[in-house]
Amino acid sequence: MRQADRGGARQRWSARLAVASAAGAGLLLLCVAGLRSVALVAVGAAGLAVSAAAAWWALTHRGVVRGIALVLAVAAPLAVLASYVAARLLWLVLVSLGLGVLAAVAGWAALRADTAPGTAPGRPVPPPRHACLLMNPRSGGGKVGRFGLREKAEALGAEVVLLGPGSGDAAALARAALARGADLLGVAGGDGTQALVAGVAAEHGVPFVVVPAGTRNHFALDLGLDREDPSRSLEALTDGVELRVDLGRVGGRVFVNNASFGAYAEVVQSPAYRDDKAGTLMRLLPGVLTHQRGPRLRVGAGSVTVDGPQAVLVSNNPYRVGDRAGLGRRDRLDGGVLGLVSVKVDSAVEAADLLRGRHAPGLVALTSREVVVDADRPEVRVGVDGEALTLPTPVRCVSEPGALRVRVPRHRPGVPAARPRLDWRRLRDLAFAVGGRALPSGAAVPGARGRSGG
Template sequence: MERQQRDGARTGSVLRARLALLALLCSVLVPLLVAGLRSVLWALVGIAGLAVAAVGVWWTLAHTGALRVLGLVLSVAAPLTVLSLYAASGMLGPACLSLVLWVLAVASARTALAPPRSPARRAPAPRDPWVVMNPRSGGGKVGRFGLVEKARSAGARVVLLDGNQDVVQLARQAVAEGADLLAVAGGDGTQALVAEVAARHDLPFVVIPAGTRNHFALDLGLDRDDPAAALEALTDGVEQPVDLGFAADRVFVNNASFGTYASVVADPAYRDAKLHTTLRTLPGLLTGEDAPGLRMRAGATWVGGLQALLVSNNPYLRAVDAARPGRRERLDSGLLGVLGVRVANTAQAARLVRGERSGSVMRLRVDEVVVDADTSDIAVGIDGEHVLLPTPVVCRTEPGALRVRVPRHRPGRPVLAAPADWRRVARLARGGRGAGAAGRDSR
């Protein structure tokens, strides 16, 4: 039976690899068949439109007054003009079809190279689970979904936060009193605080998505529209190891942001007027005297002049890799994702369309990164919470530090995927081996 399952999985990988190559070929042939060599010209028109739009966005964010208005006009008019030209020439349909085929090709290639998923064993039910709930989180999800009653029905001790308690101390007290599982119904910031306590005492941890965004729950495959479904982890759950990220001594389950975004979030007016505060403060943070002088070191190399830096607990997907940008397909790679942005002028903003080749965007996968600045303290957004940390800040990962328990059946269970290595895809499509090696390389 096990051999049949392996053979079936391998056959599926080969078929997906062949689909990836076919879709990639068709994405090139469609515009060529419609417009011939003129399709190259139309591709250049599209790239130019994106560059002009990028300049417009830069002017909108980094300047005020007439230049901001002009930037807003450019950022809207440039893509609309390109779309109009495509439509007038009969290229809009083929261009959209080519883009869809390319996305299909990349998605198929990544899943074809995915490492095999080992079957998860059902975890034993806890004897004394403890759940802390924030009734204000997510606009009152705890009350709307009856989470208190449902958790107590599942045998859990429930503690409600009133805004004055120390959640870390509450979790430690629960452990001292015999709790053998810790859970949180709240936002990602509260999740991170209790997750550290669970990791330090080697206890399973349950995420109940009762916050506003619940990015951690999303990447665990939980149903964010039904927080009560996560309580099934108490009776019918499986465990999976998850890495924890650290910025100095602060834990993060999602990311730690430095520079522009962290400074915007630090503004007291941000909570009540997010857009207005962002537009008001960004020009000074991007080009003015308030611009943060960030630099980072990964290994022996220092990189300076960064305006924004995002360090994530496992790398995020690129927006072009799948239909789900802003997602992490893995939470156990043992690596941090590093995304740095360095845009100081209009020319660099225009080059952003080249991605990492522009020199303005930097992406790394490392197990440790050091972030420094021109000041003794630096604003950091840790899972959406603003903190001040002394510089330099060492960000690191603890692989598999957290035992996360999730329901055995969950709707958004992510499919592990490897980078789209087309040479391996071609070998796999011919019937050769490639998936296993790709899976090891994706670690």
């Protein structure tokens, strides 16, 4: 009880610090600069907009225009700083920004108590009789060898099949393991291989183990696994719990993370990309972003249609939006929906407008059970969990709720809680709480929604 009281007190004091810092930033600007504070904010916003527009010109042009745009993108914020120095108000801007950052940090700390834990408990299950793990010794710079994954898995009684040149297709090897009597499949490798074998496991209804031995391991991240020490995932073979998670399917191909269309898929599939990533990117982007190269896409999700987006990302459950610290994370993997993010920018003005985030008309972020991507060509390039594919149009993406049985260690790091939205009405009520109870505000305060999932 005392611990709960101390937690509530910390929450209230964090809320008070957030409210005081935010108010202090505004009052400082008004008291020192008066009406000029409006001009200070306007000049800063204009500098950001010019930089964003210049960046768009740099990405969509070549030669002299690109050079001028790059200079402008750097010069705009420098000019803003110079104007603040000339007005002898740079210190004021920096102090106000510092107070704003403090307000945000304190506000997130106060509201974090409203956020539910990010790890589902899972269902206890007995150890498998015949586990088969496919391991790629080359993934993640050799994590299989570095962490002794093969030896540790075999010591636990698992069969290990090494992937490599001439070993055959991962999905075919997984099916062969099932024919030998395997009652659990697992992969120590990248997300692309994880998706292939996960599809086989879901098809046959056997559990699946993820060993994060790849480079990024996004699927393992959202399952709450330990990516620093992939050998800990082998504990799922002896002390595991089972979760039901969704799979995505694009044109018949399973994905555990996402499928990307448009600029990214076009550039990364260029033969020159592997040897010269930056050069290939700058050479191809002007044509892709201005629709002179690659197909013109048309995306449909429910009642929403987007015509001509340059970039489309369809994910197995939505990624967090508005939380830069959690970029690339999903709060859950069992929501039964796809996440859709599309970006459409056709001018420098629209590029600058993207600074508005979710409110920008060129940015669409939603969830749907089905997403259809069509094009003005019979085929489109698609990046599926990092693997390059070419699929016939229209490409249908669907969610398969609860399709995969995933076995994870009972004790695992879990998914870090999402950064809460800065609800200033909620912070105000917490700041002026009396005896642990918030004063009535005259309006309902929306509470944070709980989460579940891997």
